[in-house]
Amino acid sequence: MSRPVRIGVQLQPQHAPDYGLIRDAVRRSEDAGVDIVFNWDHFYPLYGDPEGAHFECWTMLAAVAEQTERVELGALVTGGGYRNPDLLADMARTVDHISGGRLILGIGAGWFQKDYDQYGYQFGTAGSRLDLLKDYLARITDRLAKLNPQPVRDIPILIGGGGEKKTLRLAAQYADIWHSFADLEVLQRKSGILAEHCAAVGTDPAAIEKSVDWPGADKAADFVAAGATLFTVGVGGPDYNLEDVKTAIAWRNSFNPEPVPAIA
Numbered sequence: 001m002s003r004p005v006r007i008g009v010q011l012q013p014q015h016a017p018d019y020g021l022i023r024d025a026v027r028r029s030e031d032a033g034v035d036i037v038f039n040w041d042h043f044y045p046l047y048g049d050p051e052g053a054h055f056e057c058w059t060m061l062a063a064v065a066e067q068t069e070r071v072e073l074g075a076l077v078t079g080g081g082y083r084n085p086d087l088l089a090d091m092a093r094t095v096d097h098i099s100g101g102r103l104i105l106g107i108g109a110g111w112f113q114k115d116y117d118q119y120g121y122q123f124g125t126a127g128s129r130l131d132l133l134k135d136y137l138a139r140i141t142d143r144l145a146k147l148n149p150q151p152v153r154d155i156p157i158l159i160g161g162g163g164e165k166k167t168l169r170l171a172a173q174y175a176d177i178w179h180s181f182a183d184l185e186v187l188q189r190k191s192g193i194l195a196e197h198c199a200a201v202g203t204d205p206a207a208i209e210k211s212v213d214w215p216g217a218d219k220a221a222d223f224v225a226a227g228a229t230l231f232t233v234g235v236g237g238p239d240y241n242l243e244d245v246k247t248a249i250a251w252r253n254s255f256n257p258e259p260v261p262a263i264a
Helices: 019-032 057-067 085-099 113-119 126-146 167-174 184-201 220-225 243-255
Strands: 006-012 036-039 072-075 103-108 157-160 177-180 209-213 228-236
Touching: 006 019, 006 243, 019 036, 019 057, 019 243, 036 057, 036 228, 057 072, 057 085, 085 103, 085 126, 103 126, 103 177, 126 157, 126 167, 157 167, 167 184, 177 184, 177 228, 184 209, 184 220, 220 228, 220 243, 228 243
Parallel strands: 006 036, 006 228, 036 072, 072 103, 103 157, 157 177, 177 209, 209 228
Antiparallel strands: none
């Protein structure tokens, strides 16, 4: 294993009519020991009451950046077509500065048609959304290189999705982290396809961290054996119960090797 296992929590900004509930969940997550606090980029709940309370992604990330001290943070994932890509790069750079260099820029092609219809975006097809994502990633990376001041660090790009021809090609070209919404067998197969795309574009596949949803403590080691090292537990409002997160953290702590003592 070339990198330690990490645990993220996705605090889904849904069904929390008071933002204070989310602020408290962020505090409890950092105190519990998570490595990353994610949210998601939707405008309506994905489950429960479809017209329930919901907050916007990137304004929340700015608040999380200011509130926290240690955790990395980002969207799992930003809807690729929801914002002008040059503006998104500037937003990311700004949140990176607010956090002191802890932002992960998570992005995907988008899929939830209600978001598009209600907010006036063209939904198109899966293919057209992926073509747009390809164009946007080029513009985002170009704009990040031009901004003044520059980001605190080279902002890691997380690409979410599993399309074998387009998404994995984009992950090979741009991603520092690839999030697969897949079971173990599919992860293993698509990791091989990602490696083929990496060879085509000259990227070392080992340089891309593999990320998955938390499968449970009884299955997590099998995913690590398949190359995954970032696990994220999804948690919804209004209560933001972190018991599964704490279980994942305990597993991480038992799984990761002990730090090597410094040589005097």
